[in-house]
Amino acid sequence: MTTTPIHPGAPTPGITSGGREAPLNSTYGQQRSRVREGLPYPLGASWDGLGVNFALFSAHATRVELCLFSEDGEEELERIELPEFTDEVWHGYLPDARPGQLYGYRVHGPYEPENGHRFNANKLLIDPCARQLVGELKWDDALYGYTIGHEDGDLSFDERDSAPFIPKCRVIDPAFTWGRSREIHVPWDRTIFYEAHVRGMTMMNPKVNEAMRGTFSGLSDPAVLDHLRNLGVSSLELMPIHAFADDRHLQEKGLHNYWGYNTLSFFAPHPAYMATNTISEFKQMVACCHAVGIEVILDVVYNHTAEGNEMGPTLSWKGIDNASYYRLMPEEKRYYINDTGTGNTVNLSHPRVLQMVTDSLRYWADEMRVDGFRFDLATILGREPHGFDEGGGFLDSCRQDPLLSQCKLIAEPWDCGPGGYQVGGFPPGWAEWNDKFRDTMRAFWKGDEGQLAEFATRLTGSADLFNHRGRKPYSSVNFITAHDGFTLRDLVTYSEKHNEANGEDNNDGHDDNHSWNHGVEGETDDQEIRELRMRQMRNMLATLMFSQGTPMLLAGDEFGRTQGGNNNAYCQDSEIGWVNWELSEEGRDLLRFTRHIIALRRRYPMLHRSRFLTGDWNDELEVRDVTWLTPDADEMDVATWEADHSRAIGVLLDGRAQPTGIRRAGSHSTLLMIVNAHHEPITWTMPEVPSGRHWIFRLNTAEPDSREGGHHDFGSTFEVESRSMVLLELVRDDSGASRNG
Numbered sequence: 001m002t003t004t005p006i007h008p009g010a011p012t013p014g015i016t017s018g019g020r021e022a023p024l025n026s027t028y029g030q031q032r033s034r035v036r037e038g039l040p041y042p043l044g045a046s047w048d049g050l051g052v053n054f055a056l057f058s059a060h061a062t063r064v065e066l067c068l069f070s071e072d073g074e075e076e077l078e079r080i081e082l083p084e085f086t087d088e089v090w091h092g093y094l095p096d097a098r099p100g101q102l103y104g105y106r107v108h109g110p111y112e113p114e115n116g117h118r119f120n121a122n123k124l125l126i127d128p129c130a131r132q133l134v135g136e137l138k139w140d141d142a143l144y145g146y147t148i149g150h151e152d153g154d155l156s157f158d159e160r161d162s163a164p165f166i167p168k169c170r171v172i173d174p175a176f177t178w179g180r181s182r183e184i185h186v187p188w189d190r191t192i193f194y195e196a197h198v199r200g201m202t203m204m205n206p207k208v209n210e211a212m213r214g215t216f217s218g219l220s221d222p223a224v225l226d227h228l229r230n231l232g233v234s235s236l237e238l239m240p241i242h243a244f245a246d247d248r249h250l251q252e253k254g255l256h257n258y259w260g261y262n263t264l265s266f267f268a269p270h271p272a273y274m275a276t277n278t279i280s281e282f283k284q285m286v287a288c289c290h291a292v293g294i295e296v297i298l299d300v301v302y303n304h305t306a307e308g309n310e311m312g313p314t315l316s317w318k319g320i321d322n323a324s325y326y327r328l329m330p331e332e333k334r335y336y337i338n339d340t341g342t343g344n345t346v347n348l349s350h351p352r353v354l355q356m357v358t359d360s361l362r363y364w365a366d367e368m369r370v371d372g373f374r375f376d377l378a379t380i381l382g383r384e385p386h387g388f389d390e391g392g393g394f395l396d397s398c399r400q401d402p403l404l405s406q407c408k409l410i411a412e413p414w415d416c417g418p419g420g421y422q423v424g425g426f427p428p429g430w431a432e433w434n435d436k437f438r439d440t441m442r443a444f445w446k447g448d449e450g451q452l453a454e455f456a457t458r459l460t461g462s463a464d465l466f467n468h469r470g471r472k473p474y475s476s477v478n479f480i481t482a483h484d485g486f487t488l489r490d491l492v493t494y495s496e497k498h499n500e501a502n503g504e505d506n507n508d509g510h511d512d513n514h515s516w517n518h519g520v521e522g523e524t525d526d527q528e529i530r531e532l533r534m535r536q537m538r539n540m541l542a543t544l545m546f547s548q549g550t551p552m553l554l555a556g557d558e559f560g561r562t563q564g565g566n567n568n569a570y571c572q573d574s575e576i577g578w579v580n581w582e583l584s585e586e587g588r589d590l591l592r593f594t595r596h597i598i599a600l601r602r603r604y605p606m607l608h609r610s611r612f613l614t615g616d617w618n619d620e621l622e623v624r625d626v627t628w629l630t631p632d633a634d635e636m637d638v639a640t641w642e643a644d645h646s647r648a649i650g651v652l653l654d655g656r657a658q659p660t661g662i663r664r665a666g667s668h669s670t671l672l673m674i675v676n677a678h679h680e681p682i683t684w685t686m687p688e689v690p691s692g693r694h695w696i697f698r699l700n701t702a703e704p705d706s707r708e709g710g711h712h713d714f715g716s717t718f719e720v721e722s723r724s725m726v727l728l729e730l731v732r733d734d735s736g737a738s739r740n741g
Contacts (some may be wrong), residue, residue, distance in 0.1 A: 033068070033080055038093030040086040043359065044129030044267065045103065045171045051095035052171050056105060056127065057088060057352045058321040060117060063108035064090040067124060073102050073135050073168040088352065099173035102134060103127070104166065107320050111145070111157050116323035116333035118314060120145040123162045126265060126316040128325075128356055130169035132279055133268045137306075137315070138165040139248040145314035154310045154334070166315065167243070167264070167271070174367055176280050181287040184295045184371055186234045188431070188474040188550065189610045191408070192598065193297065194233040195482060196555035196579075197259070198241055198273045203578040215275040216241075216285040225292050231558060231591075232598035235295040235408070237374055239483055241282070243268040245306035245315070253503045255571040259483060261376060262306045262342075264315065266360040279368075286369050295371035297408060298364060302357045303380035303415065308343035309336045324350050339380050339417030348394045349384055357381075358397050358404070365407050372408025374433075379415040379422045387419050390427045399429050410477055424465030430475070431550060434462055437478040442491065442514035444677050445539050445723070449644040455675075456628060456649065460613045461548035467612045474610065476549035480540045481557055486567045488540065488557040491515045492533040493522060498565030501576060509568030522565065534560075534586060535723060538593055538701040539677075542725050545601045546673060548609060555579055558594040559587035593704045600698060600727065605668045606653040611660065618658065621665050625657035631720075633687040647677040648720070652687060655730075670730035671698075676720045688714040692730045699727040 038053045046053045054066055066080045082092040105127060109119030123145055126133065141148045142160035150156035199214040207223035218224065219236075228236060240260035247257050260270065274281050286296050307318045317325035327337040327345040336344045348354050364370045375381055382392040389395075398404045413422040413432045426432055437458045444451040457464055461473030481488050486497075495517040497509045518529050518536070537560060544551045555561075556579040563569050569577040583591065601607045613626040628636040629650030640646055655668035670689060676682050686695055697710040702721035712718055712728065720726055 033078060033094050034096055035080055035083060036093040036095065037084045038082075038091045040084070040089035040091045042129075043089070043356065044127060044131065045101075045169065047097075047099050047171055047173055051093055052097035052101065053091065053093045054082065054103075055089050055091040056082070056107075056320065057324075057356070058090060058107055058109070059088040059324050059352070060321050061090065061107045061109040061119065065106040065108070065121070066092065066094075067104045067106055067163070068097075069102040069104070069168050071100070071102065074164075076163055079106065097171060099171050101171040102168040103171070104163070104168055105320070113146075113155055113310065113334045116328045118145050118318050118322045120157065120314060120319055122159050123314045123319050124166045125314070125319045126167065127169045128265070128316055128320065129267050129359070130265055131172045131174070131267050132170040133167040133243045133265055133271055134170050134277075135167040136271070137167055137245045137264065139246075139251060140165045143313040143315065145319060162314070169268075172279060174279075176283045178283070178287060178369070181290050181369070183369075184290055184293060186293075186295055186371075188408070188472065189608045190602070191235055191295075191474065191550050192233045192545075192601070193235050193237045193477065193550065193552035194228060194231070194555060195237045195239070195299075195479075195552055197239045197483065197577070198270075199258075199573065200578045201555055204575065205579070205581045207581070212275050215273050216269070216281045217275045220285045220288040225288060225294070228294055229292045231595055232602060233294070233553060235297050235371065236289060237297040237299060237552070239299045240301055240376075241269055241273060241298060242266055242300065243270045244301075250571050253571075255503065256573040257571065258573040258577050259570045261301050261570075263301045263304075264306050266300075266302065266357065267363055283368060290369070295408070296369075297372040297374055297410070298370050299374045299376060300361075300364075301376045302348075302360070303346055303375075303377040304340040304342045304344050305346065309338065310334055312343055325353055337417075339383065339415050339420065340377055341416040345380060345383075345417075348381055348392075351393075354393050354397060357394065358401065361398070361404055361407075362401070365403055370407075372410065374410040374412065376412055377415040378411035378413055378426070378432075379420050380417070381411075382422070382426070383415075383417065388422055388425070390425060395427055395430075399427060405429060424462075428469050428471055431477050432466075432475060433482075433552075434458075434465070434476045434478055434549070436465070437462060437476065437547070437549070438480055438482075439514055441480055441540060441543050444647075445536055445543070446514055446516045447647065447677055447679065447723075448514075451677075452643075452646040452649060453641050456651075459543070459547045459651065460626065463612045463614075472610050473548040473612055474550045474608075477552055478544060478547050478549040479552040479554070480544050481554045482552070483554065484568070484570075485510060486513055486515055486565075487554065487561055487563055488537050489533075489560040489562045490565055490567070491540075492536045493517055493562070494565040495521060496565070497567040498522075499568050501564075501566060501574075502568060502571055509566075513567060530586070532723070534590065535701055537590060538704060539723060539725050541590075541594055542597050542699065542701055542727075543675075545597045546607050546725075546727065548607075548613060551601075553594075559583050559591040561587075589704065597699065604671060604729075605659070606655055606657075606671050609659070611658070613653075620663065621656065621658060623654050623656045623658075623665065625654055627652040627654070629687055631682050631684050633685040648675060648682050650674050650684070650687070652689070654689070656691075670732075672728045672730070674718075674720050674726040674728075676722060676724055678722055680722050682720050682722075684718045684720050686712045686714055686716050686718060686728075689730055691733050693733055694731050695728040696731055697726075698729050699725070701725045 082090040104124040106121040202218035243265040244260040466475040651673040655670040659666040702724035
């Protein structure tokens, strides 16, 4: 064990790093900290009420120095060599350290990029398990382990100190009084996700205190919580809140990494989202959401980090143990496997890296009390050296963990690597974003031919993808729009993307959007086009809420927010990416409609069954759970299903169908959905249903202001407007319209 205080004006000793001399550029105070051996667990900096234990995994380091900083993070006060090395973990205990202490690491070892090692003790490193970061990442050439512009590229060795440019880690006191905060545990079949951005959700909300906008405190504001509660959603899904870095090339353009998919720490909240600069602010936000019955789901990025490829900076993992933390090319370890499309891939096949990620998840689920996780590019998390494996270490670890297995686990089931598209391929216990639902519903309402059979499959929970191994319809997370792509309003307003503000000559973002401007590109004063666009938005919102599976609504779609046609607002920390809460009359109308359809979904269990609809006849119960009808009230035949021009269908959901695995009749309301994506009205005949008297009207997307209750007799006809959806409920002979839930 050694400590190395350096006095102002004293000669600066060198640090050996990979056989090269690396000068120390900072000066130090005269204090010497007491150091004890400490423990190799838990990883990170842990305050126990008496002192702080520091533990850092690095299998290939030769020496690890803990660097202590002044309160403002500007002055490096002391370097302390961690005295013990146990099971590839470097550790030490400082009895005099306290919460609030700022620190970082300098890790010594070979600088041999050809062998996968990139140790450079001139670079101050972020603790991968730090609970809080202080300060911003300031881009400078000193952040790179190699010398930028050197003829040897990343094989060169840079001796500049990066400490002035790197965020510092802070020791925290985790104490927090949760009071009456309770766990929510919304059942999957009653879950409705609302995807939002911490900053974008409140930056333009005039009801939120200006000082709190764009922060966790802003999300805690009663105005935000009341909106979510009145809307009827169950679960707030937040885009990445882990500390992340702004990309250097974006900063040079005056832009920002707005979405946050560029992780700097898996344990620390993003500093800019904390108005109070304390992690208690995040806990307070969770407690406030729980108090009104709303879950908190985190979008997490464990597939890659902000360090990029071999030409990227050395910020944390790369300088701690590059060969362990990242997947490297087997024959050329200088280079990274890039299944993410972002430069590097986190190596979850390594047990310590797997431990880091699962420890992070448990920390957020236990200490921070979040209710679930949406995993960015989740296929990567199931990759082993041979490829995607649903029995891979990470997926198995989540499934067997007593805490994580009870959280909502949602996969984005694709990545850029070979065999990366895995929709439906995740194991039981996981839900998955279903992009087939998105594309089918967009194409169907746009009027594309040959979509009817696919529409029916997606409407009923995508059984072709998920009905196996006991998985349920709610395994399919259905969405029309998400953060990546057009908003709902832009989907019906633009046929082409308009991403010029991103500074990439409109070459970024998807080109195949299944969008349609309805005759004019962009906003228009043409009332006929405006009304049709509004109806199409209502159609897609109703389709989303009336489909089997778990719906996800994008923040602002409930009142038609726009991004001006930008379908890739990843760098738009501006009014393009923020939610505008100043609603037009159209926006207020759409908001009322959205509340209504969510209430209908919650009212009728047949719209969110926990069993797949099959259409099979049940001889014992003499009922079929779903029947597909033509406008003449006849059952669909093969020719009608396969006809390219077919764009209308009736969906009869019989509430007498068996609701669970117990063979007994259900007592739920019987519903009839009539869907017409044709450009002309269709005359519909009301079907006769046993034990029923007539049908009563519940919703018509062509007449959103119509009141519920008008009835239609069996055999009567009803004109269904072009491009519209109608929902009716059966009135029974015995007790009227049943609404048993």
